[in-house]
Amino acid sequence: MIDFDFSxxxxxxxxxxxxxxxxxxxxxxxLALVVVSSGDAMKKYGYLDRVLKALRHQHIDxxxxxxIRCNPSKVHVMEAAQxxxxxxxxxxxxxxxxxxxxAAKAIALMARNPGDLWDYIVTGSxxxxxxxxxxxxxxxxxxxAGTGTEAxxxxxxxxxxxxxxxxxxxxxxxxxxSVVDPELTLSVPPFLTAIQGFDAFFHAVExxxxxxATPISEAFSxxxxxxxxxxxxxxxRDGSDLEARTNIALAGLLSxxxxxxxSCTSHHSMEHAMTAFHPELPHxxxxxxxxxxxxxxxxxxxxxxxxxxAHMMGEVTESLPEDEKPYTFITALKKLKKExxxxxxxxxxxxxxxxxxxxxxxxxxxxxxxxxAMDRYTLSLKxxxxxxxxxxx
Amino acid sequence: MIDFDFSxxxxxxxxxxxxxxxxxxxxxxxLALVVVSSGDAMKKYGYLDRVLKALRHQHIDxxxxxxIRCNPSKVHVMEAAQxxxxxxxxxxxxxxxxxxxxAAKAIALMARNPGDLWDYIVTGSxxxxxxxxxxxxxxxxxxxAGTGTEAxxxxxxxxxxxxxxxxxxxxxxxxxxSVVDPELTLSVPPFLTAIQGFDAFFHAVExxxxxxATPISEAFSxxxxxxxxxxxxxxxRDGSDLEARTNIALAGLLSxxxxxxxSCTSHHSMEHAMTAFHPELPHxxxxxxxxxxxxxxxxxxxxxxxxxxAHMMGEVTESLPEDEKPYTFITALKKLKKExxxxxxxxxxxxxxxxxxxxxxxxxxxxxxxxxAMDRYTLSLKxxxxxxxxxxx
Numbered sequence: 001m002i003d004f005d006f007s008x009x010x011x012x013x014x015x016x017x018x019x020x021x022x023x024x025x026x027x028x029x030x031l032a033l034v035v036v037s038s039g040d041a042m043k044k045y046g047y048l049d050r051v052l053k054a055l056r057h058q059h060i061d062x063x064x065x066x067x068i069r070c071n072p073s074k075v076h077v078m079e080a081a082q083x084x085x086x087x088x089x090x091x092x093x094x095x096x097x098x099x100x101x102x103a104a105k106a107i108a109l110m111a112r113n114p115g116d117l118w119d120y121i122v123t124g125s126x127x128x129x130x131x132x133x134x135x136x137x138x139x140x141x142x143x144x145a146g147t148g149t150e151a152x153x154x155x156x157x158x159x160x161x162x163x164x165x166x167x168x169x170x171x172x173x174x175x176x177x178s179v180v181d182p183e184l185t186l187s188v189p190p191f192l193t194a195i196q197g198f199d200a201f202f203h204a205v206e207x208x209x210x211x212x213a214t215p216i217s218e219a220f221s222x223x224x225x226x227x228x229x230x231x232x233x234x235x236x237r238d239g240s241d242l243e244a245r246t247n248i249a250l251a252g253l254l255s256x257x258x259x260x261x262x263s264c265t266s267h268h269s270m271e272h273a274m275t276a277f278h279p280e281l282p283h284x285x286x287x288x289x290x291x292x293x294x295x296x297x298x299x300x301x302x303x304x305x306x307x308x309x310a311h312m313m314g315e316v317t318e319s320l321p322e323d324e325k326p327y328t329f330i331t332a333l334k335k336l337k338k339e340x341x342x343x344x345x346x347x348x349x350x351x352x353x354x355x356x357x358x359x360x361x362x363x364x365x366x367x368x369x370x371x372x373a374m375d376r377y378t379l380s381l382k383x384x385x386x387x388x389x390x391x392x393x
Numbered sequence: 394m395i396d397f398d399f400s401x402x403x404x405x406x407x408x409x410x411x412x413x414x415x416x417x418x419x420x421x422x423x424l425a426l427v428v429v430s431s432g433d434a435m436k437k438y439g440y441l442d443r444v445l446k447a448l449r450h451q452h453i454d455x456x457x458x459x460x461i462r463c464n465p466s467k468v469h470v471m472e473a474a475q476x477x478x479x480x481x482x483x484x485x486x487x488x489x490x491x492x493x494x495x496a497a498k499a500i501a502l503m504a505r506n507p508g509d510l511w512d513y514i515v516t517g518s519x520x521x522x523x524x525x526x527x528x529x530x531x532x533x534x535x536x537x538a539g540t541g542t543e544a545x546x547x548x549x550x551x552x553x554x555x556x557x558x559x560x561x562x563x564x565x566x567x568x569x570x571s572v573v574d575p576e577l578t579l580s581v582p583p584f585l586t587a588i589q590g591f592d593a594f595f596h597a598v599e600x601x602x603x604x605x606a607t608p609i610s611e612a613f614s615x616x617x618x619x620x621x622x623x624x625x626x627x628x629x630r631d632g633s634d635l636e637a638r639t640n641i642a643l644a645g646l647l648s649x650x651x652x653x654x655x656s657c658t659s660h661h662s663m664e665h666a667m668t669a670f671h672p673e674l675p676h677x678x679x680x681x682x683x684x685x686x687x688x689x690x691x692x693x694x695x696x697x698x699x700x701x702x703a704h705m706m707g708e709v710t711e712s713l714p715e716d717e718k719p720y721t722f723i724t725a726l727k728k729l730k731k732e733x734x735x736x737x738x739x740x741x742x743x744x745x746x747x748x749x750x751x752x753x754x755x756x757x758x759x760x761x762x763x764x765x766a767m768d769r770y771t772l773s774l775k776x777x778x779x780x781x782x783x784x785x786x
Binding site: 013014243 | 643
């Protein structure tokens with residue numbers, strides 16, 4: 001019987017030009033910590049300036065922290081949290097993609113709580129202590145499409161010392177406000193557009209096959225799968241196609257709602273292990289590398305759901321033998337990867353060695369064990385190693 | 394291009410047995426005003442006792458206000474708000490159906506704001522003054538399925554003196570928490586099950602054809618239409634069918650989410666006029682009486698959307714001439730009404746006279762003008778009168 005909790009307390013402003021509404025939208029305080037990446041994109045494209053201008057328009061003071069890297073590091077999170085505390089910041093605004101927004105969430109949490117982030121993390125080496133205080137309110141201004149962090153409480157941070165990349169979240173790490181303005185994604189180059197879009201796609205797919213899928217998450221998942229299949233190749237081919245960009249931004253947002261109403265599966269645990277040891281590997285690329293091997297393994301355990309997803313991607317299954325039908329999802333996935341130019345990503349291109357497979361599987365099981373519990377079939381360590389090996393090239 | 398704001402800050406506990414979780418769920422204060430209807434159902438079925446027991450378990454004090462009637466009256470709202478203020482209540486819990494929960498919302502609002510509810514109402518004779526203070530936090534324990542008030546900010550109150558039944562809401566009239574436990578709807582008799590289920594159905598349909606429909610509201614709408622078509626006849630036929638009840642409760646919840654992400658149309662304005670003059674007419678029954686005339690009028694203006702809704706209800710349209718396809722929705726609606734035993738509701742049975750049609754249309758245009766702005770075709774007063782006349786019997 002259907003049974004679920006629903007909570008997505010974030011207010012979302014979605015649409016082309018919505019960043020301009022930040023001037024008028026009520027914000028939760030008078031001193032903001034603005035968090036951006038260490039790269040120059042947010043400055044070059046004027047996004048940071050537009051946010052700062054909106055804050056000035058509202059007579060809100062701000063300080064900028066600009067050291068966040070791809071797969072954000074715990075070290076920077078703790079540094080920024082100390083900075084926010086020392087300066088009595090009222091709220092945190094992240095301006096950027098998933099890494100920046102996740103870092104902003106972690107900073108907001110640690111600005112209001114004592115000790116180290118790993119004191120609260122519940123898997124891996126985390127001490128799993130209860131979070132005492134609500135995070136500072138978080139505002140997310142998205143400049144990429146795919147992560148979904150704009151509509152979920154999750155933050156993923158890497159502890160480089162321990163080789164642990166772990167997701168965490170509490171109700172107060174839902175953003176207070178998220179601005180999803182597809183115009184800001186026009187500057188994302190084709191390869192990043194593709195791998196970030198696939199991140200949204202995999203959130204939806206994993207959320208759909210997860211044990212705890214709900215009727216609400218299912219409606220979102222199927223819409224994401226349809227939107228990505230139809231629009232991602234267009235957005236990759238022609239980055240100026242604002243309609244395709246808008247549909248991908250919508251898919252990204254909905255994929256966050258999937259993560260708030262269902263869950264990722266061990267596919268994400270496995271990828272986290274890869275980037276925990278190879279932080280220069282972008283998350284979406286890691287997911288893509290293992291996706292065919294992973295979902296081919298799971299197709300037989302959740303056949304109906306794989307068939308439904310294949311249908312959303314335009315596959316016709318009527319004339320096929322029953323046991324082949326679920327695998328049309330793999331066919332569709334391969335096609336979509338090819339159309340988006342990401343069908344040839346190799347682990348070896350990022351320096352991952354074949355003899356690391358067992359280490360990665362062990363790391364996945366240890367640091368992100370919670371997502372294995374979401375699978376409808378429980379992967380053994382051996383099976384996990386096999387999937388990694390099948391995916392390796 | 395897609396453009397919308399999204400905000401549904403309510404936490405929802407959905408599922409059979411979820412009322413028991415009220416014992417453990419964090420509640421927003423130490424003194425609750427518990428609002429129930431003037432009938433004996435909440436006491437007879439033990440729902441009120443279960444809520445009070447949960448409060449005692451959490452060491453929360455309470456006072457009970459039990460004067461709410463079907464189509465709740467402003468007089469009772471103002472009386473209860475004064476009572477809540479005089480006793481320094483921290484929050485309001487409504488236990489019941491749409492009338493009770495809407496009253497609880499209005500009470501929570503007026504307990505924190507000066508003057509009269511009609512000072513803030515923005516249509517009809519309302520003075521449209523800005524609401525100064527946030528409402529007291531609201532908890533909704535649903536015992537019927539259909540209104541959707543558990544997941545939207547709207548409250549509908551009747552000013553009997555002025556013959557005005559008006560919907561109103563602000564962000565703080567979203568419930569803080571809603572408990573949707575389908576088991577509590579087992580006690581709803583067949584006729585009420587049918588008309589309340591149709592209320593959810595019409596919220597979804599209107600939200601789907603409204604000018605401001607969004608991709609999120611559309612996903613919810615189509616799911617509601619499918620769930621109601623499949624399950625409402627079952628729940629009406631066999632009130633103990635918990636699976637059908639659960640699906641109808643889910644449809645009710647999602648129909649609230651439709652109202653939070655899209656809007657009702659003038660169909661609801663017209664019904665409000667009917668109950669403004671005839672408060673003994675149940676809302677869902679009023680909607681049913683005018684539905685065929687209303688949607689037959691609108692089918693030609695939004696043909697694609699009517700066809701999509703008809704498909705969700707199992708109609709096949711391929712072989713039909715193009716201009717007939719939208720009307721298959723009317724065919725499906727008639728079938729569904731018949732299957733639920735509500736195909737013979739007559740305005741005359743509730744004392745409505747044929748010479749009232751112009752008065753009703755004028756009242757609809759005056760008191761709920763805002764919903765006419767949501768229609769994709771703007772109804773003239775004359776057309777509105779014609780729809781009422783066509784519906785009359």
